[in-house]
Amino acid sequence: MKIGVLCIGDELLKGAVINTNLGYMGSKLLQEGIYPAMALEVPDRSEDMVNALKILMKETDFVLVSGGLGPTSDDLTKPAVAEFLGRKLYRNSEAVKAITDRWASMRRGSDLPLHFLSQADIPEGAVLIPNHYGTAPGIYLELGEKDPFPGKYIVMMPGPPSELDPMFDHQVMPLVKKALDSKLYSFLFHIAGVGESRVEERMQRIIASLPALSVAYCAAPEFVKLFITSECEKTIENASQMIRKEFEKELLSDKAKTVAEEIILLLKEKNCTLSLAESCTGGLISQLITNVPGASEVYEGGIVSYANKVKENLLKVKSSTLMEHGAVSSECAGEMLEGLKKAFGTSCGISVTGIAGPGGGTEEKPVGLVYIGVYCKENLHVGKYLFRGSRDQIRARSAAVGLNILRCMLKGYDVKHAGSIFLCPRS
Amino acid sequence: MKIGVLCIGDELLKGAVINTNLGYMGSKLLQEGIYPAMALEVPDRSEDMVNALKILMKETDFVLVSGGLGPTSDDLTKPAVAEFLGRKLYRNSEAVKAITDRWASMRRGSDLPLHFLSQADIPEGAVLIPNHYGTAPGIYLELGEKDPFPGKYIVMMPGPPSELDPMFDHQVMPLVKKALDSKLYSFLFHIAGVGESRVEERMQRIIASLPALSVAYCAAPEFVKLFITSECEKTIENASQMIRKEFEKELLSDKAKTVAEEIILLLKEKNCTLSLAESCTGGLISQLITNVPGASEVYEGGIVSYANKVKENLLKVKSSTLMEHGAVSSECAGEMLEGLKKAFGTSCGISVTGIAGPGGGTEEKPVGLVYIGVYCKENLHVGKYLFRGSRDQIRARSAAVGLNILRCMLKGYDVKHAGSIFLCPRS
Numbered sequence: 001m002k003i004g005v006l007c008i009g010d011e012l013l014k015g016a017v018i019n020t021n022l023g024y025m026g027s028k029l030l031q032e033g034i035y036p037a038m039a040l041e042v043p044d045r046s047e048d049m050v051n052a053l054k055i056l057m058k059e060t061d062f063v064l065v066s067g068g069l070g071p072t073s074d075d076l077t078k079p080a081v082a083e084f085l086g087r088k089l090y091r092n093s094e095a096v097k098a099i100t101d102r103w104a105s106m107r108r109g110s111d112l113p114l115h116f117l118s119q120a121d122i123p124e125g126a127v128l129i130p131n132h133y134g135t136a137p138g139i140y141l142e143l144g145e146k147d148p149f150p151g152k153y154i155v156m157m158p159g160p161p162s163e164l165d166p167m168f169d170h171q172v173m174p175l176v177k178k179a180l181d182s183k184l185y186s187f188l189f190h191i192a193g194v195g196e197s198r199v200e201e202r203m204q205r206i207i208a209s210l211p212a213l214s215v216a217y218c219a220a221p222e223f224v225k226l227f228i229t230s231e232c233e234k235t236i237e238n239a240s241q242m243i244r245k246e247f248e249k250e251l252l253s254d255k256a257k258t259v260a261e262e263i264i265l266l267l268k269e270k271n272c273t274l275s276l277a278e279s280c281t282g283g284l285i286s287q288l289i290t291n292v293p294g295a296s297e298v299y300e301g302g303i304v305s306y307a308n309k310v311k312e313n314l315l316k317v318k319s320s321t322l323m324e325h326g327a328v329s330s331e332c333a334g335e336m337l338e339g340l341k342k343a344f345g346t347s348c349g350i351s352v353t354g355i356a357g358p359g360g361g362t363e364e365k366p367v368g369l370v371y372i373g374v375y376c377k378e379n380l381h382v383g384k385y386l387f388r389g390s391r392d393q394i395r396a397r398s399a400a401v402g403l404n405i406l407r408c409m410l411k412g413y414d415v416k417h418a419g420s421i422f423l424c425p426r427s
Numbered sequence: 428m429k430i431g432v433l434c435i436g437d438e439l440l441k442g443a444v445i446n447t448n449l450g451y452m453g454s455k456l457l458q459e460g461i462y463p464a465m466a467l468e469v470p471d472r473s474e475d476m477v478n479a480l481k482i483l484m485k486e487t488d489f490v491l492v493s494g495g496l497g498p499t500s501d502d503l504t505k506p507a508v509a510e511f512l513g514r515k516l517y518r519n520s521e522a523v524k525a526i527t528d529r530w531a532s533m534r535r536g537s538d539l540p541l542h543f544l545s546q547a548d549i550p551e552g553a554v555l556i557p558n559h560y561g562t563a564p565g566i567y568l569e570l571g572e573k574d575p576f577p578g579k580y581i582v583m584m585p586g587p588p589s590e591l592d593p594m595f596d597h598q599v600m601p602l603v604k605k606a607l608d609s610k611l612y613s614f615l616f617h618i619a620g621v622g623e624s625r626v627e628e629r630m631q632r633i634i635a636s637l638p639a640l641s642v643a644y645c646a647a648p649e650f651v652k653l654f655i656t657s658e659c660e661k662t663i664e665n666a667s668q669m670i671r672k673e674f675e676k677e678l679l680s681d682k683a684k685t686v687a688e689e690i691i692l693l694l695k696e697k698n699c700t701l702s703l704a705e706s707c708t709g710g711l712i713s714q715l716i717t718n719v720p721g722a723s724e725v726y727e728g729g730i731v732s733y734a735n736k737v738k739e740n741l742l743k744v745k746s747s748t749l750m751e752h753g754a755v756s757s758e759c760a761g762e763m764l765e766g767l768k769k770a771f772g773t774s775c776g777i778s779v780t781g782i783a784g785p786g787g788g789t790e791e792k793p794v795g796l797v798y799i800g801v802y803c804k805e806n807l808h809v810g811k812y813l814f815r816g817s818r819d820q821i822r823a824r825s826a827a828v829g830l831n832i833l834r835c836m837l838k839g840y841d842v843k844h845a846g847s848i849f850l851c852p853r854s
Contacts, residue, residue: 012449017450023445027441035440037475039469040467218444282713287709287713300734301731306722307723391720
């Protein structure tokens with residue numbers, strides 16, 4: 001079965017909004033061993049939508065549509081689909097009730113604007129998908145003999161990720177799985193500190209021993225995602241066991257979806273606390289940590305010491321150190337760590353000082369040179385790294401390595417597992 | 428003339444990489460008054476690419492292709508295009524020289540792998556677009572009488588944004604403009620602190636007085652982008668003048684593309700310095716500021732005071748304040764600001780304390796309640812805000828309002844121009 005994705009909205013083509021819905025659905029589908037065969041973005045024009053639907057219905061079997069279900073005049077997805085199928089729209093009473101109830105609970109006092117109820121209009125014969133995070137319901141259609149493309153499927157979902165994501169996970173994925181030709185078993189692993197090509201190499205032995213296994217890799221700044229799928233449940237069990245052994249020290253736990261999440265789980269488990277001293281990352285690590293709900297249980301805070309005098313005054317870096325070795329030096333990273341420990345008294349800490357560019361590099365200290373210090377109780381590591389790439393990439397890689405060193409220390413692993421690969425990223 | 432975009436790569440459909448190239452090109456095209464009529468994503472398979480090209484060449488006139496130009500076995504864009512056009516690939520000597528020169532300058536010592544030179548293969552009759560930021564050159568094709576779709580255009584660009592962005596700006600946009608039927612004049616404004624619908628309302632008078640003017644709006648968390656285009660240069664001049672008057676206090680300067688950039692320009696101009704005390708934003712404002720190259724000239728650093736004891740120890744918030752009013756209070760935001768001033772001695776500062784959720788809210792202090800304090804020399808403002816949305820949205824809106832209050836203060840405007848609209852964002 002081929003999956004198609006249609007994302008509707010002028011804003012996607014004008015660059016006002018980056019299309020994250022495609023990536024979201026793609027990554028969730030991949031966990032079931034499939035991914036879209038084609039994706040399309042078109043403006044909010046009825047004629048463009050019908051045209052796009054025709055293309056996708058011809059090329060694929062199950063079309064996921066996002067956007068254009070709202071109450072305003074540019075929300076035209078349902079009329080377009082109804083026109084394409086030759087079905088009528090009718091006002092669904094269950095949807096009317098859900099919309100009026102939601103309105104009443106959200107804004108007591110003011111009347112529901114009449115045009116809001118257009119969100120309750122659905123094509124005849126369609127199945128309503130309730131929206132628990134917004135007003136516009138989703139719609140599911142199995143095409144029959146009277147429709148064009150009989151036997152194929154269309155699902156329409158609201159465009160905002162805060163509504164689409166939960167609807168896709170809990171209501172749409174079961175429909176996709178039901179339509180799949182065969183039952184697929186799958187598992188997703190996150191491998192931190194190893195490059196994609198090295199993960200591929202180390203997987204060869206496992207793949208060779210399990211012919212029924214399908215494997216896919218996706219590289220992100222902080223880890224490689226490894227997806228395994230098979231029609232045979234036992235194959236997934238065996239592969240998982242072999243992968244857990246092969247990548248023992250690089251695997252995130254099954255509960256964590258980011259290295260920051262893993263660190264917060266580990267800190268809680270070990271009754272540890274964390275603080276941060278950031279220079280060139282400028283608050284990025286703090287940002288990644290506080291992105292995780294519940295971070296406040298273990299994260300105390302940090303100091304962004306962008307200027308040298310902040311390093312001296314708040315982190316007690318010696319002025320002689322700054323004079324002799326400069327702010328970008330292992331000596332400075334080490335003293336930042338000491339100062340951090342004194343200021344916050346946490347059991348763990350990370351310090352980062354480097355040159356993110358594009359300016360500020362010299363022959364001796366080029367752009368990309370970063371010193372990262374980490375302490376975890378009595379253990380301490382200060383390392384020198386040279387990252388390639390843009391300012392953003394150097395900052396992102398510095399943050400990823402800093403977090404991964406702490407992960408290794410909390411796990412009691414050698415910090416060499418934290419990712420020398422970041423030294424030579426693929427261009 | 429209709430523009431089509433084709434983005435190639437399994438990773439886009441698997442969700443490993445979010446397609447930012449479409450948005451980048453879309454936003455740049457919009458500055459010329461056009462935007463893509465259709466965009467497509469397909470996997471790295473020759474057959475899918477040819478199929479996608481056929482669809483786009485039928486629907487549009489100028490097709491922008493990104494990705495699949497590299498040296499590995501899944502880089503199949505050029506063979507696919509050559510096959511589609513029935514043209515042969517040949518090894519271009521100019522491209523061979525550029526690739527070998529780049530290799531020599533990057534990694535002295537090691538030999539160039541032979542398969543790397545496949546990047547120099549281009550279809551007969553194509554024009555080479557030099558790549559100044561990577562090895563794979565771009566390719567430009569005007570289709571002739573012997574080709575399918577004569578009179579149409581294809582441009583191929585490398586997929587990595589660090590290579591595509593500068594190539595699109597400096598080498599591809601001139602080709603698009605040359606192919607446009609008529610000369611268009613345009614301008615882009617950034618309006619901070621006013622909601623999209625209010626910008627639309629206030630534009631009505633201007634639009635009514637200038638019939639030759641086209642207007643487009645794009646809402647982002649920190650501002651609304653307002654694009655104006657016209658075939659008549661004088662219309663753009665008149666509209667610009669009217670817009671500058673209407674939105675005098677909300678317009679960013681022409682040099683700034685973000686509020687953080689505007690603030691850094693203003694701080695430099697006024698010889699001011701900045702420090703930050705962040706609680707619920709957890710380093711996000713620091714991150715936005717340090718995203719801007721050259722921020723170090725005016726930004727000294729900050730304290731992320733996530734735990735109350737950090738507020739007490741480093742920012743000298745009184746324990747009685749925390750006891751009586753709590754950490755999420757105007758009193759605490761005010762004392763954080765005083766502590767910040769003492770610790771860093773900067774001429775400007777921002778403090779943020781609030782409840783980003785999803786947990787931690789109460790009847791009295793719900794999720795979304797945020798106090799923001801800003802000082803700028805002798806001026807001081809502490810405000811109470813209630814933001815709707817997810818944890819991420821609440822954090823992003825808090826950061827946007829904090830920065831915009833500082834912008835207003837630096838400009839000498841009333842802080843009411845900083846954005847009460849953020850209180851009731853569109854759902």
